[in-house]
Amino acid sequence: xxxxxxxxxxxxxxxxxxxxxxxxxxxxxxxxxxxxxxxxxxxxxxxxxxxxxxxxxxxxxxxxxxxxxxxxxxxxxxxxxxxxxxxxxxxxxxxxxxxxxxxxxxxxxxxxxxxxxxxxxxxxxxxxxxxxxxxxxxxxxxxxxxxxxxxxxxxxxxxxxxxxxxxxxxxxxxxxxxxxxxxxxxxxxxxxxxxxxxxxxxxxxxxxxxxxxxxxxxxxxxxxxxxxxxxxxxxxxxxxxxxxxxxxxxxxxxxxxxxxxxxxxxxxxxxxxxxxxxxxxxxxxxxxxxxxxxxxxxxxxxxxxxxxxxxxxxxxxxxxxxxxxxxxxxxxxxxxxxxxxxxxxxxxxxxxxxxxxxxxxxxxxxxxxxxxxxxxxxxxxxxxxxxxxxxxxxxxxxxxxxxxxxxxxxxxxxxxxxxxxxxxxxxxxxxxxxxxxxxxxxxxxxxxxxxxxxxxxxxxxxxxxxxxxxxxxxxxxxxxxxxxxxxxxxxxxxxxxxxxxxxxxxxxxxxxxxxxxxxxxxxxxxxxx
Amino acid sequence: xxxxxxxxxxxxxxxxxxxxxxxxxxxxxxxxxxxxxxxxxxxxxxxxxxxxxxxxxxxxxxxxxxxxxxxxxxxxxxxxxxxxxxxxxxxxxxxxxxxxxxxxxxxxxxxxxxxxxxxxxxxxxxxxxxxxxxxxxxxxxxxxxxxxxxxxxxxxxxxxxxxxxxxxxxxxxxxxxxxxxxxxxxxxxxxxxxxxxxxxxxxxxxxxxxxxxxxxxxxxxxxxxxxxxxxxxxxxxxxxxxxxxxxxxxxxxxxxxxxxxxxxxxxxxxxxxxxxxxxxxxxxxxxxxxxxxxxxxxxxxxxxxxxxxxxxx
Numbered sequence: 014x015x016x017x018x019x020x021x022x023x024x025x026x027x028x029x030x031x032x033x034x035x036x037x038x039x040x041x042x043x044x045x046x047x048x049x050x051x052x053x054x055x056x057x058x059x060x061x062x063x064x065x066x067x068x069x070x071x072x073x074x075x076x077x078x079x080x081x082x083x084x085x086x087x088x089x090x091x092x093x094x095x096x097x098x099x100x101x102x103x104x105x106x107x108x109x110x111x112x113x114x115x116x117x118x119x120x121x122x123x124x125x126x127x128x129x130x131x132x133x134x135x136x137x138x139x140x141x142x143x144x145x146x147x148x149x150x151x152x153x154x155x156x157x158x159x160x161x162x163x164x165x166x167x168x169x170x171x172x173x174x175x176x177x178x179x180x181x182x183x184x185x186x187x188x189x190x191x192x193x194x195x196x197x198x199x200x201x202x203x204x205x206x207x208x209x210x211x212x213x214x215x216x217x218x219x220x221x222x223x224x225x226x227x228x229x230x231x232x233x234x235x236x237x238x239x240x241x242x243x244x245x246x247x248x249x250x251x252x253x254x255x256x257x258x259x260x261x262x263x264x265x266x267x268x269x270x271x272x273x274x275x276x277x278x279x280x281x282x283x284x285x286x287x288x289x290x291x292x293x294x295x296x297x298x299x300x301x302x303x304x305x306x307x308x309x310x311x312x313x314x315x316x317x318x319x320x321x322x323x324x325x326x327x328x329x330x331x332x333x334x335x336x337x338x339x340x341x342x343x344x345x346x347x348x349x350x351x352x353x354x355x356x357x358x359x360x361x362x363x364x365x366x367x368x369x370x371x372x373x374x375x376x377x378x379x380x381x382x383x384x385x386x387x388x389x390x391x392x393x394x395x396x397x398x399x400x401x402x403x404x405x406x407x408x409x410x411x412x413x414x415x416x417x418x419x420x421x422x423x424x425x426x427x428x429x430x431x432x433x434x435x436x437x438x439x440x441x442x443x444x445x446x447x448x449x450x451x452x453x454x455x456x457x458x459x460x461x462x463x464x465x466x467x468x469x470x471x472x473x474x475x476x477x478x479x480x481x482x483x484x485x486x487x488x489x490x491x492x493x494x495x496x497x498x499x500x501x502x503x504x505x506x507x508x509x510x511x512x513x514x515x516x517x518x519x520x521x522x523x524x525x526x527x528x529x530x531x532x533x534x535x536x537x538x539x540x541x542x
Numbered sequence: 543x544x545x546x547x548x549x550x551x552x553x554x555x556x557x558x559x560x561x562x563x564x565x566x567x568x569x570x571x572x573x574x575x576x577x578x579x580x581x582x583x584x585x586x587x588x589x590x591x592x593x594x595x596x597x598x599x600x601x602x603x604x605x606x607x608x609x610x611x612x613x614x615x616x617x618x619x620x621x622x623x624x625x626x627x628x629x630x631x632x633x634x635x636x637x638x639x640x641x642x643x644x645x646x647x648x649x650x651x652x653x654x655x656x657x658x659x660x661x662x663x664x665x666x667x668x669x670x671x672x673x674x675x676x677x678x679x680x681x682x683x684x685x686x687x688x689x690x691x692x693x694x695x696x697x698x699x700x701x702x703x704x705x706x707x708x709x710x711x712x713x714x715x716x717x718x719x720x721x722x723x724x725x726x727x728x729x730x731x732x733x734x735x736x737x738x739x740x741x742x743x744x745x746x747x748x749x750x751x752x753x754x755x756x757x758x759x760x761x762x763x764x765x766x767x768x769x770x771x772x773x774x775x776x777x778x779x780x781x782x783x784x785x786x787x788x789x790x791x792x793x794x795x796x797x798x799x800x801x802x803x804x805x806x807x808x809x810x811x812x813x814x815x816x817x818x819x820x821x822x823x824x825x826x827x828x829x830x831x832x833x834x835x836x837x838x839x840x841x842x843x844x845x846x847x848x849x850x851x852x853x854x855x
Contacts, residue, residue, distance in 0.1 A: 054814065056624040056625055056818075057580070057624065063580060063581065064581070136589065138586070194592045194593070194596060195596070196626060198626070214635065214806065215624075215625040215627075215632075216625075216636070216806045216810060216811060216814060217709075217806040251708070251804075252804070253707060253804045254801050254804065254810065254813075254814075255801050255802055255804070257691060257802075258694075258706060258707050258801075258802055258803070258804055261691075261694050261695075261698065261699060261706040261707070262706045262707050262708075262804075264699055264706075265698050265699055265702070265705070265706045267705055267706055267707065267708065391817075418573065419574075419817070421574045421578075421579050421817060421818065421819060422573040422574045424574075424575070424578045424579055425573055425574045425575035425578050425579075425819075426573060428575070428578055428587060428590065465586075467586060468587075
């Protein structure tokens with residue numbers, strides 16, 4: 014009986030091994046496949062319709078842009094061959110490169126790009142700002158885009174090259190004419206990879222194959238600019254929700270890359286000789302505390318200034334990132350390492366100067382109203398910030414009520430203007446890519462246009478005047494001066510507080526090479542052995 | 543019997559109706575706005591409002607309910623807010639991994655637990671009994687994810703025998719399908735092995751004291767036949783109940799296991815849908831789970847009549 018059972022088990026094991034063999038062979042054949050564990054599942058594939066980062070990354074895979082930022086965050090032409098600005102600074106002329114084709118083989122035309130810019134301009138804040146300055150677009154020939162402005166605007170190239178959320182990706186005219194409020198259903202791009210819609214399984218994986226017709230620029234790849242050469246035949250984004258499983262899968266060779274390994278698991282990866290960590294985005298991300306200026310007592314700028322005195326960046330960063338290797342204290346409103354970096358006005362802030370904070374609260378007549386801070390508990394990189402902020406603010410004399418919730422609840426609640434006691438809020442903590450806050454126009458939290466501003470609804474004519482002046486200015490030196498003025502105004506009228514920067518390394522196994530440093534993650538130029 | 547089955551099936555209708563109303567209301571009372579989530583972090587109020595209108599979330603609550611309910615009656619569960627697919631398509635694409643994992647798990651649990659329970663009962667009070675019961679307590683106490691990570695560490699990372707994660711559809715090869723399912727099924731089965739082994743032991747111990755067992759032994763029956771033909775058969779009703787409950791409880795267990803092992807099943811779909819407030823998907827999946835619960839209960843009741851012919855409906 015026992016012998017018979019053993020024989021049956023052995024036969025079953027052999028059968029399973031034999032049946033598994035074709036799968037192993039398939040893996041060997043697919044040697045030029047790069048398997049990536051991305052930071053999120055790809056659910057929405059219209060990068061103009063949503064600002065979700067995973068969709069932006071998808072956009073960079075299959076679409077191209079007129080301009081792009083290089084590794085040093087300088088604007089470089091991408092689909093554009095040459096461009097010119099008229100002497101009166103009102104007419105921009107962009108000429109497309111030769112040989113650009115959509116994935117379906119049709120040539121990329123100026124009409125396609127104009128339609129794409131219009132759709133982007135209907136959705137994105139920076140795009141809306143640009144379109145507001147545009148008198149009209151014209152396509153004198155198939156390769157030339159002419160953009161006439163109503164008045165000079167200093168932010169044209171930066172807007173067209175913007176990374177981060179809502180990138181102006183170029184799409185065929187028939188796709189770009191989709192109602193901006195609706196999602197596209199045709200995923201034809203002109204980028205270095207083609208989206209395999211038939212293999213896309215939301216919640217499981219997204220697949221891209223090399224675009225054999227892509228014509229890269231001659232310059233070497235740098236950031237999102239330069240020659241985008243796909244060096245693998247296929248890229249698979251394998252969605253692994255659990256961070257520990259992501260790490261296990263990398264250690265076991267089941268994926269080649271983890272896009273965003275959590276900081277607490279980095280020591281585990283660093284200890285393995287077969288794994289490399291690389292900071293692809295040196296400016297990293299910036300933490301921010303957002304105020305709701307409609308909610309008393311934060312309607313008084315002095316109370317908000319008191320928070321800037323009470324907090325310190327080191328405690329905040331230590332609580333979420335831990336290892337100083339991955340974070341940087343930075344008092345500048347605009348990211349440290351970026352052209353507009355400056356500490357002006359913030360020199361004495363973020364030092365946990367509780368005496369100064371108490372004095373400001375007294376001056377403001379703070380009556381002990383509890384400050385409701387929304388705490389996102391399901392995002393590891395954010396969850397510890399609120400309790401630290403509470404402890405520091407309480408030392409300065411605030412009463413703080415930290416309310417725990419998941420991020421999606423926070424996202425919903427932050428749109429409510431109700432008083433905090435009736436389901437509203439005073440403040441919450443978040444983070445954003447440093448490339449999204451490089452200047453006063455791009456920084457969404459600096460929009461102080463009252464009801465039209467983002468949640469928090471700051472309302473300050475001076476800040477808006479300075480942001481407009483920055484947008485109009487075309488001289489970089491003068492732009493820098495205006496940015497400093499914005500920062501000084503922000504000290505007086507805080508819309509949010511910058512709480513330091515951190516970098517997020519990518520982890521990959523040995524045998525993977527060519528991952529580029531830049532403002533967004535890119536999978537062209539990457540080789541796998 | 544047919545009349546009984548039909549009556550039980552008809553009784554599912556009011557149950558499903560109550561579940562539908564409760565799920566709908568609970569989701570709407572839960573904080574979180576799908577439109578804000580879809581729009582992304584940098585969307586403004588106008589963009590969020592546009593999406594809310596497109597999804598019909600700006601309609602009064604009862605209007606939303608009646609539209610949804612009327613569509614269900616027509617067999618239309620709606621379209622997912624996030625995945626540009628109908629909910630029916632989504633569920634269809636996710637159901638295979640969950641069914642496969644559940645069946646594999648419960649088969650593994652029954653095949654291991656029932657003999658273990660019988661053995662423990664037969665060797666009551668000996669070290670074998672103590673080991674089996676010790677394992678049983680361990681199986682109850684250790685959380686599923688701890689078992690999962692431990693098995694991954696041993697069998698995937700250290701021994702490199704099995705993959706860490708992922709699922710291969712059966713159509714893509716039986717070998718890969720089984721190999722990828724082995725660790726998750728083993729992980730999930732531990733608690734059910736503990737549960738079923740314990741119940742089997744208790745039931746068999748009860749039965750072993752009966753006169754007919756003494757009679758069977760007196761007639762010279764070999765011990766294995768006494769145990770499996772006479773004792774186990776008569777101890778089967780509570781064991782079947784526990785197995786049935788186990789199948790029903792699996793629906794909850796697969797959520798964690800599917801997350802740890804990256805299996806794109808209904809458990810993961812439910813978690814993703816809840817986190818994203820994807821109302822149509824959550825509603826449909828919970829209705830489906832409720833129906834499965836009712837169906838499992840019915841099947842258990844019917845199995846009673848097979849294992850114990852005295853039971854009649």
